Amino acid sequence: MTSELAMVVAVLAPLAGAVLIAASHRHPNRRETATLATAVALFILVLPLLEPVMAGERPGTTLWEIIPGISISLEAEPLGMVFALVASFLWIVTSVYSIGYMRGHHEENQTRFYVCFAIAISSAIGVAFAANMFTLFIFYEVLTLSTYPLVTHHGTDEARRGGRTYLGLLLFTSIGFQLLAIVWTWSITGTLDFTVGGIFEDKVSPTLIGILLLLYMFGIGKAALMPFHRWLPAAMVAPTPVSALLHAVAVVKAGVFTVLKVTVYVFGIDLLADVHAKDLLLYVAAFTIIAASLIAIREDNLKRRLAYSTVSQLSYVVLGGMLVNEISVIGGGMHIAMHAFGKITLFFCAGAILVAAHKTNVSDLDGIGRVMPITMFAFLIGALSVIGLPPLGGSWSKFLLALGAARSDQYVFVGVLMLSTLLNVAYLLPPVVRAFFLPPPNAPGQHISFNEAPLACLASICVTAAGSVLLFFFADPLYVLLEPIVITTR
Amino acid sequence: MIAAHYAALQVVAPLIAAPLCVLLRRGIPAWLVTVAISWIALAIAIQLLIQVLATGTISYELGGWAAPWGIEYRVDSVNAFVLLIVSGISAVTAPYAHKTVVKEIPEDRHYLFYAAYLLCLTGLLGIAITGDAFNVFVFLEISSLSSYVLISLGSERKALTAAYQYLVMGTIGATFFLIGVGLIYAMTGTLNMADIATRLDAVENTRTVLAAFAFITVGLGLKLALFPLHLWLPNAYAYAPSAVTVLLAATATKVAIYTMLRFVFTLFGSDFALDVTFLAEFLMALALVGVFAASITAIFQNNVKRMLAYSSVAQVGYMLLGVSFFSVTGLTGGIVHLFNHAMMKGALFMALGAVFYRLGSVHIDRMRGLGKQMPLTMFAFVLGGLSLIGLPLTVGFISKWYLILAALERGWWPIAGLILLSSLLAVAYIWRVVEAAYFRDPATHHPRATEAPPALLVPTWILVLANFYFGIDTSVTVGIADNAAKVLLGSGG
Numbered sequence: 001m002t003s004e005l006a007m008v009v010a011v012l013a014p015l016a017g018a019v020l021i022a023a024s025h026r027h028p029n030r031r032e033t034a035t036l037a038t039a040v041a042l043f044i045l046v047l048p049l050l051e052p053v054m055a056g057e058r059p060g061t062t063l064w065e066i067i068p069g070i071s072i073s074l075e076a077e078p079l080g081m082v083f084a085l086v087a088s089f090l091w092i093v094t095s096v097y098s099i100g101y102m103r104g105h106h107e108e109n110q111t112r113f114y115v116c117f118a119i120a121i122s123s124a125i126g127v128a129f130a131a132n133m134f135t136l137f138i139f140y141e142v143l144t145l146s147t148y149p150l151v152t153h154h155g156t157d158e159a160r161r162g163g164r165t166y167l168g169l170l171l172f173t174s175i176g177f178q179l180l181a182i183v184w185t186w187s188i189t190g191t192l193d194f195t196v197g198g199i200f201e202d203k204v205s206p207t208l209i210g211i212l213l214l215l216y217m218f219g220i221g222k223a224a225l226m227p228f229h230r231w232l233p234a235a236m237v238a239p240t241p242v243s244a245l246l247h248a249v250a251v252v253k254a255g256v257f258t259v260l261k262v263t264v265y266v267f268g269i270d271l272l273a274d275v276h277a278k279d280l281l282l283y284v285a286a287f288t289i290i291a292a293s294l295i296a297i298r299e300d301n302l303k304r305r306l307a308y309s310t311v312s313q314l315s316y317v318v319l320g321g322m323l324v325n326e327i328s329v330i331g332g333g334m335h336i337a338m339h340a341f342g343k344i345t346l347f348f349c350a351g352a353i354l355v356a357a358h359k360t361n362v363s364d365l366d367g368i369g370r371v372m373p374i375t376m377f378a379f380l381i382g383a384l385s386v387i388g389l390p391p392l393g394g395s396w397s398k399f400l401l402a403l404g405a406a407r408s409d410q411y412v413f414v415g416v417l418m419l420s421t422l423l424n425v426a427y428l429l430p431p432v433v434r435a436f437f438l439p440p441p442n443a444p445g446q447h448i449s450f451n452e453a454p455l456a457c458l459a460s461i462c463v464t465a466a467g468s469v470l471l472f473f474f475a476d477p478l479y480v481l482l483e484p485i486v487i488t489t490r
Numbered sequence: 491m492i493a494a495h496y497a498a499l500q501v502v503a504p505l506i507a508a509p510l511c512v513l514l515r516r517g518i519p520a521w522l523v524t525v526a527i528s529w530i531a532l533a534i535a536i537q538l539l540i541q542v543l544a545t546g547t548i549s550y551e552l553g554g555w556a557a558p559w560g561i562e563y564r565v566d567s568v569n570a571f572v573l574l575i576v577s578g579i580s581a582v583t584a585p586y587a588h589k590t591v592v593k594e595i596p597e598d599r600h601y602l603f604y605a606a607y608l609l610c611l612t613g614l615l616g617i618a619i620t621g622d623a624f625n626v627f628v629f630l631e632i633s634s635l636s637s638y639v640l641i642s643l644g645s646e647r648k649a650l651t652a653a654y655q656y657l658v659m660g661t662i663g664a665t666f667f668l669i670g671v672g673l674i675y676a677m678t679g680t681l682n683m684a685d686i687a688t689r690l691d692a693v694e695n696t697r698t699v700l701a702a703f704a705f706i707t708v709g710l711g712l713k714l715a716l717f718p719l720h721l722w723l724p725n726a727y728a729y730a731p732s733a734v735t736v737l738l739a740a741t742a743t744k745v746a747i748y749t750m751l752r753f754v755f756t757l758f759g760s761d762f763a764l765d766v767t768f769l770a771e772f773l774m775a776l777a778l779v780g781v782f783a784a785s786i787t788a789i790f791q792n793n794v795k796r797m798l799a800y801s802s803v804a805q806v807g808y809m810l811l812g813v814s815f816f817s818v819t820g821l822t823g824g825i826v827h828l829f830n831h832a833m834m835k836g837a838l839f840m841a842l843g844a845v846f847y848r849l850g851s852v853h854i855d856r857m858r859g860l861g862k863q864m865p866l867t868m869f870a871f872v873l874g875g876l877s878l879i880g881l882p883l884t885v886g887f888i889s890k891w892y893l894i895l896a897a898l899e900r901g902w903w904p905i906a907g908l909i910l911l912s913s914l915l916a917v918a919y920i921w922r923v924v925e926a927a928y929f930r931d932p933a934t935h936h937p938r939a940t941e942a943p944p945a946l947l948v949p950t951w952i953l954v955l956a957n958f959y960f961g962i963d964t965s966v967t968v969g970i971a972d973n974a975a976k977v978l979l980g981s982g983g
Binding site: 064066067134137138141145149152155159160163164167168171172175176179180183184186187 | 876879880881882883888890891894895898899903906907910911913914917921925928929930931961962963964968
């Protein structure tokens, strides 16, 4: 199979999977086999693309031209490879986890759940391989719509309210700002193709570039820059596998991925160097990092705490993009992968605690480490990776981001990153401390037995936790892969 | 041989079929005649369009009487496109009509319904095809009178007041239009549009011509539901029989907009409209206010048909906004939206018709939990709604794209922002229905509904799929609209 065909099939495979899943809705076993098989097939399709991309090739294909000059096109490039690999690999793990979780938790409407999940993954892969801003926008919107039924899955008042915030904010930003920026870009340059070094050249004034930059950055609502971040905590009413894969990986990473794509391939980092709007965005990102962490400390609901942590971590990537130097952009790209593994582990653990112990709040976790030692140990690993301590993957991206800030002489943001690390400790370690060092409530002297989550859940947790460790030791290939995105003509 | 008379047949075929329905005196034969005639009309419209695109403007002398004295039918790419929209919608609506008519209208009036339907079709096609200013008025009255009848056939008693309201407003509009045409005739001595266009230049700066312009604009503004002259529309659409709502929502206002385009651009000329009158500024302001006011009103409607009716007023705003840019891109956006809006509103009202068929109501509370009971109907509604919002891969996106581009071309980026902002209002009202249908439990005291019959679903889904087909392959629609825009602005051929 050629690389071009593989990309097209990779986008279509989950859709075909969705049809299979829908067709076998009366047979849970067959349905879940279909999900798993599709996930594995997707990863097998994406993986071989890595070699040509590492070798410097950029396989691409145009599928259809909608308006003259505006086409649906796919192209594999380093940043997209990272995103596609992370999303497709973690889909396999999440599929295994979902089977344990959805059955263990007796969820309803499971077929709709798996179908929408598959469509969401298909659009995430589409975002990853989009060759121009228009194609990316299509998949971006499909991703929003396909995840909406997952957020409102439970059909309760709370779920509907959450869904309204979710859809409202994501569509408001994407249609109100992003689409305007896209049409504006097109009317100026006559192209929307992602090009190394950007597409604007010297056609426009720095002021207009600044306005466009603001429209793009706030328009990419999935990157959850404040004040457009509220959809993410609202999405936490969804079942945990959704929060884990979609709202820690696919959806939010599609957001920051788009931020980096726009920074590198639409504007180009050389062009942005003299644009003042990026300084404003740097401070917005820094504010988001700190403010979201402070909110996270006060959140007692574990999933909401993790959600605010995600809001904060997403702004790391925006910060990396807006620092506009080679190292910070690569750091931002690596953070997509590093944070994905760390945060999905944390969400998996939160779901496992819900299934096995029926607890959702941090304050209820006292002594739970004795009941669920494996889960809570994995939680510790995930937490340390998000905090950014060696020997875990998260330390590399944080290091590169800080280095990038220092290289741009923006020491304020080195300080922000360090402060954020301390805040991370303050909200991620208390659950672990409570779990292992505090006695369980009202059970003095009582015998405590192991009660871990179903095996499918536990296995998934171990895989992603191990992934966080491995990424520390094998971060170099990732760095090498991402390097070409910032090599400009300069 | 017969091909030479396509232009006449386009109007004559439904005109003759209407009395035939009355003679048949039975519902089903009359329905079959209506379906057959609608399809024939579509075939003729396609033929005319192909001819126009191949050889340029077609001129047909009715009865062999030469132009200034006789009536001329004149088809260029602008009205060929409108003919296609009207006959295309009718070709899908006619097969759909039977089931809903049986449900909503007493049996002894079925044949009259189809007769009125065909007369309405005749009028709409006639307005579009004729090249004679007075003849426009004649067909305008044919279509209006028949639509008053059609609306009053609605199953609720409120349909009568709705029809009466429309009758009063519509008659004022038609009268204004006629006064305008009369004034033009007084100044130029001709009623043939092509003739008027050449002779108006000489008398352009007279007060009479200005008055004619004003009368015609306001008269047509009433017919096309230009905000704030739209008051007749929500009730008319809400209480008309389902099939009538589909037909009128998808075609009637479009034809009135076409007539305005024809008079402003071809007869008066865009220079006159821009330099002497304030039409551009006037239209833009009213269009924008209309888009927002109508969309916000739509959000608060609980009768979903009324909701979509207000949405139609807003969508008319988009079309006029495109016109008000007075540029090729803007006009392309406006004209392509004539077609695109016909597709989306046709699909949405058809889905609602199917709901009404099963529930006897389109109140939002009655539609709770309908996503499970009528999955195909409601999914069609969702997809049509996405198109109305203007998400990529749908026709709605294409229209928005050109409108925004036109605004940016002029450097008016706040207007581009307003266009986008207004589409978010569509999200708000469409999503109220989606939430009710999919994420609320049905009220227990109502019986469970079953899926609509295929006779309703198939036409609905044809229009839904058209929303996506023409959203992905735009070469036909945008190609023709672009051509039409250039014809109107006189910079092409």
